[in-house]
Amino acid sequence: MSSKRSVVLYMHVHQPKRIRPYTVFETANDHNYFDNPTWDHGSHNRRLFRKVAEKSYLPTNAMLLDLLNQHPEFRFSLSITGTLIEQAEMWGEDVLESFKRLTDTGRVEIVAETYYHSLAFFYSKSEFEAQVVAHKQKIQELFGQTPQVFRNTELAYNNDLAYWADQAGYKGILSEGWEPVLGWRSPNFVYRPSYTNNIRLLLKNYKLSDDVAFRFSNQGWEQWPLTADKYTHWLNAATEDQPIVNLFMDYETFGEHQWEDTGVFEFFRHLPAKWLEREGNDFATVSEAIVQNDPVDFIDTPQTITWADTERDLTAWLGNSMQQEALKHLYDLEERILKTGDDGLIADWRNLQTSDHVYYMCTKLFTDGDVHAYFSPYDSPYDAFLYFMNVLRDVRWRLSEHEKGSWYG
Amino acid sequence: MLGWELPPHNSGGLGVACYYMSKALSQEGATIDFVLPYKADHDIDFLNIYSATDLIPLHRNGMGAYYRCNCDKSCTHASLSSLRDVQSQYGQYVEQLVKDVKPHVIHAHDWLTMEAGIIAKRTAGIPLIVHVHATEYDRSGEFYGNPLVHDIEQEGLMMADRIIAVSQITKNLIVDKYGIPAEKVEVVHNTIDPESLGVYYYDQSTYAYLDSLRKEGYKVVTSIGRLTIQKGLKYFIYGAAKASEKYDKLLFLIAGDGEQRDELIELACELGISDKVFFTGFVRGQAWRDAYSVGDIFVMSSVSEPFGLTALEAAAHDSALLISRQSGVGEVLNNVMRFDYWDVNRFADELVGIATSDSLRDELAKNVSNEYSRISWRDVAKRIKQIYHKEGSAA
Numbered sequence: 154m155s156s157k158r159s160v161v162l163y164m165h166v167h168q169p170k171r172i173r174p175y176t177v178f179e180t181a182n183d184h185n186y187f188d189n190p191t192w193d194h195g196s197h198n199r200r201l202f203r204k205v206a207e208k209s210y211l212p213t214n215a216m217l218l219d220l221l222n223q224h225p226e227f228r229f230s231l232s233i234t235g236t237l238i239e240q241a242e243m244w245g246e247d248v249l250e251s252f253k254r255l256t257d258t259g260r261v262e263i264v265a266e267t268y269y270h271s272l273a274f275f276y277s278k279s280e281f282e283a284q285v286v287a288h289k290q291k292i293q294e295l296f297g298q299t300p301q302v303f304r305n306t307e308l309a310y311n312n313d314l315a316y317w318a319d320q321a322g323y324k325g326i327l328s329e330g331w332e333p334v335l336g337w338r339s340p341n342f343v344y345r346p347s348y349t350n351n352i353r354l355l356l357k358n359y360k361l362s363d364d365v366a367f368r369f370s371n372q373g374w375e376q377w378p379l380t381a382d383k384y385t386h387w388l389n390a391a392t393e394d395q396p397i398v399n400l401f402m403d404y405e406t407f408g409e410h411q412w413e414d415t416g417v418f419e420f421f422r423h424l425p426a427k428w429l430e431r432e433g434n435d436f437a438t439v440s441e442a443i444v445q446n447d448p449v450d451f452i453d454t455p456q457t458i459t460w461a462d463t464e465r466d467l468t469a470w471l472g473n474s475m476q477q478e479a480l481k482h483l484y485d486l487e488e489r490i491l492k493t494g495d496d497g498l499i500a501d502w503r504n505l506q507t508s509d510h511v512y513y514m515c516t517k518l519f520t521d522g523d524v525h526a527y528f529s530p531y532d533s534p535y536d537a538f539l540y541f542m543n544v545l546r547d548v549r550w551r552l553s554e555h556e557k558g559s560w561y562g
Numbered sequence: 563m564l565g566w567e568l569p570p571h572n573s574g575g576l577g578v579a580c581y582y583m584s585k586a587l588s589q590e591g592a593t594i595d596f597v598l599p600y601k602a603d604h605d606i607d608f609l610n611i612y613s614a615t616d617l618i619p620l621h622r623n624g625m626g627a628y629y630r631c632n633c634d635k636s637c638t639h640a641s642l643s644s645l646r647d648v649q650s651q652y653g654q655y656v657e658q659l660v661k662d663v664k665p666h667v668i669h670a671h672d673w674l675t676m677e678a679g680i681i682a683k684r685t686a687g688i689p690l691i692v693h694v695h696a697t698e699y700d701r702s703g704e705f706y707g708n709p710l711v712h713d714i715e716q717e718g719l720m721m722a723d724r725i726i727a728v729s730q731i732t733k734n735l736i737v738d739k740y741g742i743p744a745e746k747v748e749v750v751h752n753t754i755d756p757e758s759l760g761v762y763y764y765d766q767s768t769y770a771y772l773d774s775l776r777k778e779g780y781k782v783v784t785s786i787g788r789l790t791i792q793k794g795l796k797y798f799i800y801g802a803a804k805a806s807e808k809y810d811k812l813l814f815l816i817a818g819d820g821e822q823r824d825e826l827i828e829l830a831c832e833l834g835i836s837d838k839v840f841f842t843g844f845v846r847g848q849a850w851r852d853a854y855s856v857g858d859i860f861v862m863s864s865v866s867e868p869f870g871l872t873a874l875e876a877a878a879h880d881s882a883l884l885i886s887r888q889s890g891v892g893e894v895l896n897n898v899m900r901f902d903y904w905d906v907n908r909f910a911d912e913l914v915g916i917a918t919s920d921s922l923r924d925e926l927a928k929n930v931s932n933e934y935s936r937i938s939w940r941d942v943a944k945r946i947k948q949i950y951h952k953e954g955s956a957a
Contacts, residue, residue, distance in 0.1 A: 177815075177840050178849065181771035474831035482837050535824040538831075539841055546771050546837070553774075 158392040159437035159445070160428060161355065162229035163327065164404040165304070166252075167270050168205060168237050169509035170198055171530050175540045181550040186501060197530065202240045206248050209408035214251035216407075216418055220425050221258045227425045228260035230439045231404070232304055235268030235284075235291050236507055249295070256296045262438035263292050265300035265323065271506035272306055272470060274314060275457070276484040284503070285321075302326065302439045306508050308357065308401070308460035309467060312453065315346030315354065323352055325443040327401065329460045330356030334452060341395035343446040347453040353443040354452055357401040357460060361391060366402040370415035378416070381423035389431060396446045397437065401460070462517070469515050475538040476511040482545055486552065493555045502548055505541070513537035563596045564656065564668065564675035564682075568611075571602055571619035574788070575871045576695050579728075579752050580671060584609055586943035592950065595663050597678075599652050610663075614655035615648060653678040660686040666954045667691055669946075673698070673711050676718025683721065689953035692722035694732055695752075699739055700866040703791035716740055724953050726750050726946065728869040729890025735866075750945045751894050753937040754874040759851075768852040772813060772840065776858070780811045781917040784857030784881070786850075786872050789820030794863035794886060794903040799826055801863070803833035804910035805917075812838060812917055817853040819844040854879035858923060859916050864889045865903050873898075877934035882916050882926035884909070894937060897929035 170187040188196040220227050233252065241248045255261045267273060268288035273281035285303075293299055302325040303318045310328035318326045330340025340356035364384065368374045376383070391398050403410060411417040428434050437445060458465050471477055483505055490502045514534045531537045563584060567577035584594050588608035601613035656678040660668070669691045670679030676692060683690040697715055698707035706712075719725060719740050725747045727733040733747045766773050772782050783802070787793050795816065802814045816826070816839060823841065830839040845853055854860070860876035860883050867889035874891060876883060885892045886903040899916065901909040916923050 177771070177842050178768060181774055182767060474828065475836065478831045478834065478836040533824065535827045538827060538836075542836060543840075550771055550774055553778075 156433050157396065157445070158389075158431075158434050159397045159442055160388065160434075161397050161399045161437050161439060161442045163231070163264065163304075163399070163401045163439055164229065164406070165232050165402070166210075166237055166404040167232075167234040168198075168202055168240060169270065169507045170236060170240065170504050171201070172505075172510060172537075172540050172544055173197060174531075174536070175543050175547075177543055180543045180547045184501075184547060184551060186544045186547070187504065198240065199244045201530075202244050205405060205409050206245050208413070209405050210245070210248045211251060212413070212418065213404065213407040214248075214255060216422055218251070218254055218258075220422070221255065221260055224425045224429060226429055226435045228262075228436045228438050228441070230262040230264055230302070231255075232264035232266050233292075234266065234270040235288050236270055236504065238291055238295065253296065256298065260438070262302070262440055263296055263298055263300050264327070264439060265289060265292075265303045267306055269503045269506050270306050270508055271503070272309065272467070272480070272508050272511075273484075273506060274305055274309070274317075275467070275471075276480060277487055278317075280484070280487055280506075284506075302355075302443070307467075307470070309457055310454060310459070311457040312346065312348055312455055315349050315352060315454070319346070319349035319352040325353040325355055325439055327355050327399075327439065328357070328454070329458050329465055330358055330399070331458050331465045333465075334454050334458060338450060338452075339395055341391060341398050342449045343397065343443055344450055344452045345448040347451045353448055355397075355399050355439055355442060356452075358391065358399050359460070361387060361398060362400045362402050365400070365417075365420075366406045366410065369406075369411045369417055369420070379420065381420055381427045384420070384424065385427040385430075388428060389434075392434075397442050399442075469517060470508050470511045473514065473516050473534075475514045475516075475534065479511055479514065479538060479541050479545070482542075486548065489552055489556070490548075493552065495551075495555060498548070498551055498555070505544065505548070510537070510541055514541070563594050563609075564652075564670040564678050565596055566599060566671065566674045568596070568598060568604060568606070571600065575752075575869070576671065578871065579695060581606075582753075582755055582758065582939045583942060583946065586939035587946060589940070590943045590947050592943075592947060595659070595665060597652070597656055597659065597675075599648050599674075612655070612659060614652040617648070649674065649677060653681045657681050657685050660688070667950050669693060669950075670718070671695060673715045673718065676714055676721075680718060680721045683723075689723040690721060691724045691726060691949060691953060692718050693726040693728075694719075694736060694868070695728050696868045697732070697735055697739070699735055700732075700868055701790075701792055703794070703865045705791070722746070724748065724949055726949065728752050729893050731866075731888065731890045731893070732868040748945075748949060750942055751890070751937060752869045752871060753894070753939055753942055754871060754878065754934060755939055756878060756935045759875070759878055762851050764855040765848055765852055768849055769815070769856040772815065772856050775813060776856070778811075780813050781858045781923075782813050782815055782856050783859045783861055783913065783917075784815045784817065784853055784876070785861050785863065786817045786845075786853055786876070787862075789816070789818050789822040789826060791822060792865060792867070793822075794865040794888075795822060795826055796829060797865075797903050797906055797909070798861060798863040799829050799833065799835075799839070801906040801909035801913065802830075802839065803835050804906055805913040806835050806838060808910065809914045809917055812913070814839045815842065815853060815857060816840065817842045817845050817850070851879070854881060857881050859884060859913065861909075861913075862886060862889050862891070863903055863909070867891070874934045877930045880927050880931060882923045883930055884912055884916065895930060895933055897926055897933055899926070 267284040303323045304327040308329050340358045344354040346354050461469050513529045514537045516534050565580045569577050569581050594609050596609040597612045599614050600617045600619050602619050660682045667689050668679050668682045671693045672695050679690050698711045719742050727747050727749050730749050733749050736742050737744050830836045860881035862870050862873050862885045870889045870891035883898040885898050887900050888903050899912045
């Protein structure tokens with residue numbers, strides 16, 4: 154047993170390009186789906202991007218850079234979607250620069266994923282691979298690194314995905330540390346996915362991750378308020394005889410899901426120093442965790458799991474018939490769309506694959522409904538569906554204009 | 563005349579019918595004192611308009627003739643109790659008014675004004691004519707509806723000296739469900755004034771996508787109206803799915819809004835035809851007219867429709883009509899296809915039949931457009947005036 158204990162912090166950075174209220178009257182008339190300059194005092198997506206940038210990306214990056222400078226041991230991993238990067242290129246050079254300053258330290262690792270934050274793996278292997286390649290190229294171009302570890306959208310994971318990632322040459326893959334899959338085992342070790350040769354599996358410690366990501370500001374939680382002292386105590390207890398603790402969360406946890414006035418920045422600013430107080434405690438990126446620790450067992454995951462909701466499945470995206478219809482009709486177009494060679498049309502079609510669009514159509518209420526409502530820009534899941542379908546019809550219209558040879562757009 | 567709305571402050575067909583009926587009646591020599599529950603400026607010279615309250619039309623949003631609020635989300639869904647307050651004030655106003663203007667007969671429209679009609683009858687000792695455009699049975703689809711409204715209707719129908727029903731279907735309902743003697747009920751169908759539709763040019767860009775598909779041979783099936791249980795739209799969607807199995811070049815345009823929208827969207831998804839069904843939301847003006855024009859086939863799938871003016875409007879826009887037997891408008895039109903609202907197989911069969919035969923579609927559309935304007939409001943007014951005379955002299 155290694156005497157070293159590592160916190161493996163991994164954060165996910167993403168903002169969708171939200172569809173504007175797009176009616177049947179716009180269909181075949183206006184091909185701008187995501188941003189309408191006349192809508193909502195300028196671009197809705199731009200406004201939301203800047204809001205999240207000011208509240209989360211910029212202050213968090215500044216804090217993380219400080220921590221990297223103060224603590225040579227501090228290191229972590231990030232995944233950044235192509236969809237987010239494109240928006241940053243349009244509206245946030247400052248945001249891009251602040252991410253580059255982090256990766257320039259050499260202690261921030263970027264994780265591979267689909268460019269468009271899509272669920273393409275479950276619909277089209279070829280489209281999925283195209284998006285993974287596109288993402289890799291974008292990351293190489295911007296940050297000068299080649300991702301070694303893969304994470305799928307929403308941490309959606311199963312044996313097939315692990316097999317694919319192994320064949321594709323990834324060192325590791327990320328998933329949810331969910332008890333029905335783990336059984337009696339702890340998520341605080343490195344594992345191997347069943348039926349693979351070389352790849353390693355890192356599993357999210359969802360209890361400790363969600364203490365920060367979801368419960369931090371919940372005053373009804375018996376552990377509120379959470380301090381760096383208390384949390385470090387829990388981390389130490391969790392790693393008493395276990396080598397790693399995988400803290401996976403949305404990047405927007407800092408400043409957006411948990412607002413600044415909850416104290417989340419202060420909490421995190423003190424955390425590395427507290428954690429490093431104990432002999433043998435350090436930090437590791439996802440690749441380092443895989444290299445430094447031998448796998449202890451195989452994990453068999455025939456069914457797809459995700460990091461979402463109490464069910465940890467895909468029902469938030471594919472649970473109702475609207476969502477299934479929307480994606481079925483979208484992916485049905487793949488061959489015809491790609492054949493046009495029209496970059497604008499292909500990009501629009503791919504932007505529609507971003508999983509958030511179907512997430513907004515989610516009708517699950519119960520305990521998760523409030524989270525869903527908070528993240529939706531629409532009045533109801535039904536509106537989200539109607540706008541999406543009207544856009545999809547416009548895509549079809551452009552496609553048939555192409556096929557008739559009468560498209561000049 | 564006791565009404566609840568007049569254009570342009572109307573939420574549906576009741577206001578339109580009252581307007582043209584009164585206009586034609588005044589041209590036939592009747593003097594009409596028309597009472598509204600709100601205050602507004604009207605450009606109407608053929609009526610003496612009285613306002614029972616100081617409410618502006620906006621305030622009565624949500625308590626229109628279709629009190630199951632179908633207005634937009636900004637409306638604070640008016641509760642029946644606030645509607646009852648307005649009705650009570652309306653009744654008090656009418657009580658005073660009949661003493662002042664001394665009418666010969668009272669003509670009250672639907673349950674909204676029936677109580678005021680009864681008050682007027684008692685106060686002035688003059689005959690009460692109740693005009694039924696819809697009953698609570700119609701509004702609640704296949705369900706019982708609001709018992710309070712039902713009771714008011716029951717009392718109004720019993721107290722009436724004469725009842726005018728807008729269709730035979732409605733008359734049968736009044737006789738069967740409210741136990742009113744058939745002799746007391748006259749059927750006078752509503753109609754449409756072709757000139758009222760005004761000058762209009764179809765704008766092909768409104769529904770550009772639908773029009774582009776029409777050029778590829780698709781047929782557009784339209785339904786226009788409130789998305790409420792009364793309109794039988796779930797049957798429409800089931801039938802649409804059935805028809806699409808047999809013929810895939812069908813598109814379904816559902817224009818309107820209402821509390822059933824979300825349910826209908828889900829149903830279309832479950833049946834796998836969501837990409838063929840278009841929801842426009844509430845449409846008015848050009849987009850409303852164009853919804854008729856873009857349609858090749860107009861469907862009225864109502865579970866219980868006393869009349870159904872939209873079918874006549876569709877006939878004026880070159881549509882072939884497919885109408886449920888439970889819709890009163892079918893009594894005045896011969897060149898239409900019919901089905902029982904629940905018989906989705908028959909509906910689907912007829913739909914495919916019309917969609918796959920241009921000659922059938924065109925023949926239906928051409929013939930019904932010759933037919934829809936046969937009855938004028940003038941004919942309607944003459945019938946009503948006879949009833950006035952009969953009741954007035956009997957009193």
